[in-house]
Amino acid sequence: MLLEVEALNLDLPTPTGPARIVREATFGLDLGGTLGVVGESGSGKTMTALAIMGLLPEGARISGKLRFEGYDLAALDEEEWRHLRGNRIAMIFQEPMTALNPLQTIGRQIAEGMVLHRGLSRSAALAEAATLLERVGLPDPARRVRSYPYELSGGQRQRAMIAMALGCAPKLIIADEPTTALDVTVQAQILDLLARLREETGMALILVSHDLAVIAENCERVIVMYGGMVMESGPTRDVLERPAHPYTRALLAARPQLGATRGGKLRTIPGVAPPAGEAPAGCAFAGRCPLTIEACAAAMPPALALGPDRYARCIRLDEAERTQ
Amino acid sequence: MTDQTFLSRARANPSFLWGAALVGLIIFAAALSTIWTPYPPEAIDIPHKLLPPSSTHWLGTDQLGHDVASQLLAGARVSILVGVIAVGIGVLFGVALGLAAASAKGLIEDAIMRLSDFAFAFPALLLAIMLTAIFGPGVVNAIIAIGIFNVPVFAKVTRAAANGVLTREYVLAARAAGKGPVAIAIEHVLPNIASTLIVQATIQFAIAVLAEVALSYLGLGAQPPLASWGRMLSEAQRLLFQAPRLAVFPGLAVVLAVLGLNLLGDGLRDLLDPRLRARR
Numbered sequence: 335m336l337l338e339v340e341a342l343n344l345d346l347p348t349p350t351g352p353a354r355i356v357r358e359a360t361f362g363l364d365l366g367g368t369l370g371v372v373g374e375s376g377s378g379k380t381m382t383a384l385a386i387m388g389l390l391p392e393g394a395r396i397s398g399k400l401r402f403e404g405y406d407l408a409a410l411d412e413e414e415w416r417h418l419r420g421n422r423i424a425m426i427f428q429e430p431m432t433a434l435n436p437l438q439t440i441g442r443q444i445a446e447g448m449v450l451h452r453g454l455s456r457s458a459a460l461a462e463a464a465t466l467l468e469r470v471g472l473p474d475p476a477r478r479v480r481s482y483p484y485e486l487s488g489g490q491r492q493r494a495m496i497a498m499a500l501g502c503a504p505k506l507i508i509a510d511e512p513t514t515a516l517d518v519t520v521q522a523q524i525l526d527l528l529a530r531l532r533e534e535t536g537m538a539l540i541l542v543s544h545d546l547a548v549i550a551e552n553c554e555r556v557i558v559m560y561g562g563m564v565m566e567s568g569p570t571r572d573v574l575e576r577p578a579h580p581y582t583r584a585l586l587a588a589r590p591q592l593g594a595t596r597g598g599k600l601r602t603i604p605g606v607a608p609p610a611g612e613a614p615a616g617c618a619f620a621g622r623c624p625l626t627i628e629a630c631a632a633a634m635p636p637a638l639a640l641g642p643d644r645y646a647r648c649i650r651l652d653e654a655e656r657t658q
Numbered sequence: 659m660t661d662q663t664f665l666s667r668a669r670a671n672p673s674f675l676w677g678a679a680l681v682g683l684i685i686f687a688a689a690l691s692t693i694w695t696p697y698p699p700e701a702i703d704i705p706h707k708l709l710p711p712s713s714t715h716w717l718g719t720d721q722l723g724h725d726v727a728s729q730l731l732a733g734a735r736v737s738i739l740v741g742v743i744a745v746g747i748g749v750l751f752g753v754a755l756g757l758a759a760a761s762a763k764g765l766i767e768d769a770i771m772r773l774s775d776f777a778f779a780f781p782a783l784l785l786a787i788m789l790t791a792i793f794g795p796g797v798v799n800a801i802i803a804i805g806i807f808n809v810p811v812f813a814k815v816t817r818a819a820a821n822g823v824l825t826r827e828y829v830l831a832a833r834a835a836g837k838g839p840v841a842i843a844i845e846h847v848l849p850n851i852a853s854t855l856i857v858q859a860t861i862q863f864a865i866a867v868l869a870e871v872a873l874s875y876l877g878l879g880a881q882p883p884l885a886s887w888g889r890m891l892s893e894a895q896r897l898l899f900q901a902p903r904l905a906v907f908p909g910l911a912v913v914l915a916v917l918g919l920n921l922l923g924d925g926l927r928d929l930l931d932p933r934l935r936a937r938r
Contacts, residue, residue, distance in 0.1 A: 389833055392763055420836035427834075432827040437849045446845075447835040498835065 336505060336538050337363040337386065340399035344381055344562075347393040355381045355610055357562045357618075358398075358634060360645075363538050363555075365505070370549030370570060371542045372585075373559035376610040379542050382559070383508050386540070387425055388415040403505065421451040424499035428511040430491035434483040440467070440494045441479030447501040466497040470527060489520035496527065503535060510542045525552055546589060550574055555643075558582050561608050561618025564637075568644035579646040580654045581619045617648070625650040625657070667929055674925025680918025684911075688738045691731035699724065699732035700883040708901055717907050720890075721897060726904065730911050732885035736797060737915060740870040741863040743801045748808020748862060753855065755809070756816025757847065760824055761839045771817065774810030782807040782865075783872055790878040797870075797886070800879040804869045808862050815858045819851035826850075853930030860923035864916045871912050887912050 344356035356378040363369045373379045384390050385400065388407065400407040402423065410418070419425075424447075427433040434443060444466060445459035454462065460479060467475035470493040483491055492512060499507050509528065513521035529552060532539055543549055549556055550570055557567040558581065566579040577583045584603045605622035614620060616631040623630065629649060637645045648654065668674055691699070696716065703723030711718045717726035759770040777785075786803035793799045823829065824847065832842050873879035874888025882889065887908040894904035 387834055389830060416836045416838055418836070419834055425831070425834040427827055427831055429827055433831045435828040435832070435846050435850070438845075446832075446837070450836055495831070498831075 335362050335401075336365045336367070336403060337540075338399065338401040339382075339386070342382070342385065342396060342398035342400060344378070344385055344390070345395045346381070346391060352395065353610065353612065355562050356385070358637075359557075359559075359562075359564045360637065361557045361564060361567055363506070363540065366532075366536045366538050367555065368532070368539045368541065368553040370553030370556040371540060371559060372544065372546060372549050372556060374544060374607050376561075376607055377559040378562040378610065379559050380510055383425070383510050383540065383542050386506075386508060387419060387423060389419075389425075417451075420447045420499075420504070421502045422504055423506045423508065424502070424504040426492075426495050426499050426507060426509040426512045429515050430488055430495050431483075431515065433495055434491055436483055438482075439479065440481050440483065440486065444479075444494065444498045444501060447498060451502045462501070463497065466500055467494065469500070469531070470494070470497045471523075472497075488516050489523065492516060492520075492524050493527065496524075496531070500531065500535070504537060506538045506540065508540045508542070511544070512541070513548065514543070514545075521548075528552070546574065546586070558585070562610070563618050563634075563647060564645075565619065565648070566646040568640070572641070572644060578640055578644075578651055578654065579648050580623045580625055580650065582646075583654065584623075623650075625653050664929065668925075671925045671928055673921045674929060677918050677920070677922030677925050680914055681922050684734050684915050684918065685738060687731050688734040691728075691735050695725075695728035695731050697725035697728045699728040699885045701725070701728075708897075711903070718901075718903060720893065720901075720904055724885075726890075726907055729885040729890055730887070730907060733887040733890060733908065733911065734915075736874075736880055736884065736886045737867045737870060740797070740801050740804065741866045741919075744804035744808055744866040744869075745859050745862050747802070747805030748812045749855065749859060752809045752812020753816045753848075755813040757820055757843045759813065759817045760820035760847070761843045767817070770813065774813045777806070777810040778814070782869060786869060786873055787876070787878060790873065795878040795881060797874075797880045797884060800870055800873045803873075804866045807869070808866070811862060812855070812858065815854065816851065819854045820847045823847045823850045853926075856930065857923050857927045860919055860926060864919035864923070867915050867919065868912070 339362065340360050342356055342359040343354065345352040346355050359382060361369065371379045371382065381390070385396055386402070386407070388410065390396070396408065402418070434440070441460050441463045444463035445456060448454045448459040448462060449456060464475045464479045467478050472478050472490055472493050486494065512528070513524050516524060525548065528539065541549060541553055553570050555568065556570040556573050558565045558573065558579065560581050565581045566573055566577065573582060574586065577586055587601050588603055590600055603622055608618060608621070614631050616633050617623070617635050620626050620630040627650065635647045635649045637647050638651065639645055701724065703719065705723065706715070706719055707721050707723040709715050709719045715725050715727070717730065719725055755770050755774070759767040785807055786800065789803040789806070790799045820843070829842060829846055832846055870879050870886070871888035871891065874886040875892045877892065880886030880889050890908040891905055894901070894908070897904055
């Protein structure tokens with residue numbers, strides 16, 4: 335297994351004391367596999383991704399098991415992290431507008447990682463940057479190497495970001511909402527590009543998104559996060575077609591449907607998500623779930639196995655099944 | 659941003675143009691004085707003392723017969739020298755400390771910033787007077803004193819600007835690419851805060867010029883026979899009723915220099931403002 339996360343807890347410091355942002359998250363990813371992480375804002379999905387990169391904010395504390403290629407990530411020092419980042423694990427960010435340094439050429443930013451990790455000379459790295467830009471489908475790569483970010487469109491910048499991530503042929507790419515800031519058509523192109531590159535290189539992909547459709551099309555496996563908890567996990571098709579957890583069910587029911595009656599109301603989940611870090615002792619969904627009983631809020635529900643590699647954290651799964 | 663658009667915007671910015679013209683004038687005067695002045699600025703010529711402006715002595719002479727025009731030109735040299743070196747000291751140490759504070763965070767940041775608060779708490783002139791009182795008056799000690807005052811100024815400005823840049827996503831992206839904090843500070847943070855630092859340097863230059871004038875006026879800066887605007891003012895003071903022009907000319911030189919530097923700083927701030935630049 336390429337990546338193993340077991341019982342990951344993550345606390346961030348706040349003025350009122352540490353807040354638990356991720357609770358008992360457990361998931362894994364095989365070599366070359368694809369994992370979708372879906373959840374609302376504040377569900378802890380980005381922080382989970384940053385934990386895998388060792389890029390958590392100042393003062394964050396984690397416990398639990400984090401293993402990548404057999405290494406215990408929690409035991410790495412900063413020097414070892416830097417060797418890993420950009421080299422074995424790379425990240426693609428949400429805002430291609432802000433994730434590139436406005437004062438450096440695209441080529442230089444792509445070349446940097448290769449100079450750093452692969453020991454290439456600057457000119458060799460720049461030449462390879464042009465090849466990478468060609469691979470990510472940017473027209474006129476030889477000229478684009480010398481372009482500044484402001485000369486590129488949003489989709490082109492995201493392609494450049496992907497080229498940056500590919501530079502050292504990482505084993506794992508974490509894409510945090512890579513298409514959220516882009517137009518729908520560009521979004522599809524970027525996702526196609528990621529899928530094609532994954533086939534070519536055999537790298538694994540973690541796709542963080544709030545968009546179920548994006549996950550459904552691009553990921554073999556999915557974890558559904560809410561309030562810092564992994565509510566449900568399993569093969570994407572299973573989870574989306576036969577959701578077990580009341581939260582997953584509610585989330586799927588709230589999707590806008592093509593061909594729904596005109597003027598019909600979109601279904602919503604009553605209540606609001608708890609602010610990050612303020613989840614109750616028990617299930618984070620307890621307050622909003624129609625099936626809540628006293629025991630839900632009292633203690634963290636256990637992860638119940640529903641099949642091979644399929645889990646849900648809920649003590650009311652039977653009732654959820656019946657009321658569906 | 660191409661140089662073309664920068665130049666065309668610069669041409670349309672009156673405070674930049676006036677500032678650049680005045681500062682250019684002072685720099686030209688200082689440069690000229692190294693190769694030519696109407697009379698040697700230190701030459702004492704008692705028979706021709708306190709002459710009014712004329713064709714031989716354009717701005718007249720003082721009570722020792724010094725040619726005022728020559729002294730003004732030579733005085734520009736001291737002002738520029740003090741400004742350049744004192745701001746240089748401030749930039750060199752201040753920017754390094756500010757970057758270290760912003761990159762290191764935690765205890766190191768607190769230590770550096772409290773130390774600059776401590777240095778900042780002393781009025782600049784008092785600090786300079788204290789240092790020259792300990793190490794003796796003179797232009798070198800004045801430069802060092804003014805330079806020390808500049809260090810916390812640049813440390814604070816650098817840290818604030820750097821903290822702004824460090825929260826940007828491209829810094830996170832650089833860290834995700836495996837870059838270390840030193841490389842990030844130099845390659846990503848410094849270029850992105852350069853415009854702020856250039857503007858601050860211009861303003862500190864004006865303050866340094868003024869501080870040198872004040873120190874020399876108090877007799878703690880430039881010593882005779884070195885020509886300095888502050889020393890000229892101090893000597894003119896005693897003759898304010900007989901020959902007020904002796905105070906007017908160096909006073910005017912100080913005003914023009916400080917005004918020019920401030921206008922230049924203002925103009926540069928407008929020209930280098932990232933919000934304006936984003937609209938290009």
